[in-house]
């Protein structure tokens with residue numbers, strides 16, 4: 001079953017509680033939280049304080065996407081704030097295996113993200129250690145960008161490795177996912193679709209989520 005993870009990056013931050021409640025009622029399965037530091041990506045967004053503030057208002061897992069340099073220094077604070085899944089970028093961690101262990105030691109599910117220009121091979125060694133692979137389908141930093149279709153082959157490759165190695169991590173895709181691109185991803189093995197603008201730019205969030213899911217059937 002495909003899961004939709006609405007990205008609150010495209011929500012109205014002045015009424016974030018209502019925006020989260022809306023997608024929870026609309027059938028979302030994760031709340032995707034985009035953390036950007038102005039260094040790893042050219043934008044600054046959310047810190048642990050916001051994660052802590054939204055944790056009590058939703059029953060959904062908080063899927064925290066760390067687009068930050070030096071993720072090891074911030075893993076404990078995001079874990080304490082209530083992250084359910086902490087995803088770090090392969091490109092931002094020199095000792096990725098150690099970073100993954102830090103996440104797990106904090107009692108949180110571990111994810112690893114790769115940018116469109118990063119080969120899937122760069123994370124193959126750590127696949128047995130993680131709960132989620134996040135394949136970026138845009139260059140990270142902003143919502144509302146266009147889907148980069150070369151990432152679809154990468155999804156297929158990671159899905160093939162998952163089967164060959166008998167692993168059960170989830171494959172999540174992020175960036176430009178909408179009613180035109182969702183099926184390309186689910187056909188390629190994606191389980192979790194992050195959708196920011198395709199959900200939050202529509203008035204009826206439940207309908208937006210359902211329309212994306214309908215295209216994948």
Ligand SMILES: O=C(CO)[C@@H](O)[C@H](O)COP(=O)(O)O
Nearest residue numbers: 140141143144175176196197
């Ligand atoms: O991580 C990111 C962007 O860096 C994403 O999670 C975006 O927030 C997705 O937004 P859309 O492309 O769906 O509008």
Ligand SMILES: [Fe+2]
Nearest residue numbers: 007034065174
């Ligand atoms: Fe994201």
